[in-house]
Every structure is written in structure tokens, then in C-alpha cells.
Amino acid sequence: MTPRDELDRARAFFDGRISSEPKLTPTRKAELLANADGRRCPTCSCKMRYLKGKMFGHEVSDAATVEHIAPNKMGGSNERRNLAVRCNLCNRASGHSINEWMQRRVNPTWEEICRVLNYLWLEVRDTSKANELYPEFFAAFQRKRNLLKTKLAKREVRV
């Protein structure tokens, strides 16, 4: 479940009372990534690599990345509670599937947003629960993830 403070912030954003947070600074990201090298992705358990100072695209699936659990465009905060270090592949797959959802639901209700936020919380930390409680979201995430993985396998890029 999304922490209460995070949900309250998302609600205020939904009601138009506050705006979205500024982008995380590179320094803040580096701080969060500092100990990520060799650690496991909380979603897929792959061993992540911290590619310090390197630019990379989707081709480096195991690169450690910082992400907002409650997305910035849904009013997610820059507080530590809302930031997770995940592998590039899981982060991108999650972003793609949420973007698709947002494109389909042009004016979602607060209840729908709430559902997505609670799902995302589980997607990062507890995939079996995510699959049990929100099977349609989890299936969409996995489809995206497999798609990205297949693309990668074809290119076989090593960094």
C-alpha cells in the first residue's frame, strides 16, 4: 500500500492544489545509486550495475536507475519514501505500461489513480502480491518487459 503521506500528496495534485515536483538533480540520483552496484533489483532480482557517470538507453537492462514509485505525473513526491532503485528494464517497462494506461484513461477518477498507485507500490516490492491483487496491471507490465527484453536479445549490446 502506498504510504498515507504519498497518497495525500497525489490527491492534492489530482485536485489541482499543488503542482508536480521538480526533476531530481543528478547529485541526488548519484546519492541514491551510490550503493546500488551489485545489489538486486527489488522487482526481478537481477544483479544491478551502477554505471557511474555513463549515459545509457534501454540497451543496458541491468543498469541501476532511480525511479519514482508514485509517478511524478500522478503527483508523486521526491521524498525518499517514494524513490526506488530498480533495474533499467523494470523501470522502463513500468513507465511504458503506465503511460499506455494514462493514454487510454484520459480523465481517470481519483479511485482509479489510487488503484494504480497502490499497484505500483507492490510492483516494485512484492510482485506476487501485485499479480494476485492487480492481475491486469501486472500482466501489462510483464508484456512490456518481455517486449523490451526481446528487442534487447536481438541487438545483443554489451556495455
Ligand SMILES: [Zn+2]
Ligand atoms: Zn528489474
